[in-house]
Amino acid sequence: MSDSKTPETIRYKRAYEKAEKSDGYRVLVDRIWPRGVRKETLALDAWRKDLAPSNKLRRWFGHDPQRWAGFYQKYFRELKEKQQAVDELLEVCGDRPLTLVYAAKDDEHNNAVALKMFLEAYQASNQ
Structure with missing residues (x-):
């Protein structure tokens, strides 16, 4: 990461x-658009599907809290492959x-x- x-x-x-306004830079980080929400309402600066978990990982997790640790560890591995993004x-x-x-209920x-x-x-390791 640069300086x-x-x-x-x-x-x-x-x-x-x-x-x-205090939200600053607002970015949707889901692969799927939130159900029932209009684009104007979200007031996004960006939609970064590329930083969302893969479909395979998302389906595996299924928002099951018992799979949380496994989910974020696998997701971190995916994110490490996307350093430029x-x-x-x-x-x-x-x-x-x-x-x-995000749209999840949990x-x-x-x-x-x-x-x-x-x-x-990531920020802490690159300072």
Whole structure:
């Protein structure tokens, strides 16, 4: 990763929650568009399907909390293969907050939570 600015904070937010100015750079990190949500309502800066878990991994996980540890470990392996996409995401949002938008009902066991964990560890290892 270059010495360019990176997000001051990384957070996640359900697609069904109201977009706020304090969200900063808002990026949808699901492979599938959230059911029943209009594009204008989401107020996204980007939709990064390329940073979502593979279809195979997503189906395997099935939002089963008992598979959480296995899911995020496998997802981290997928993300390590996408270093350029990860760098692009961090660089394009600059020093604004980064909000990872997701549709899952489970607020603790989803790809946005895992992606936040990955990005924070990635940033820490590249400082």
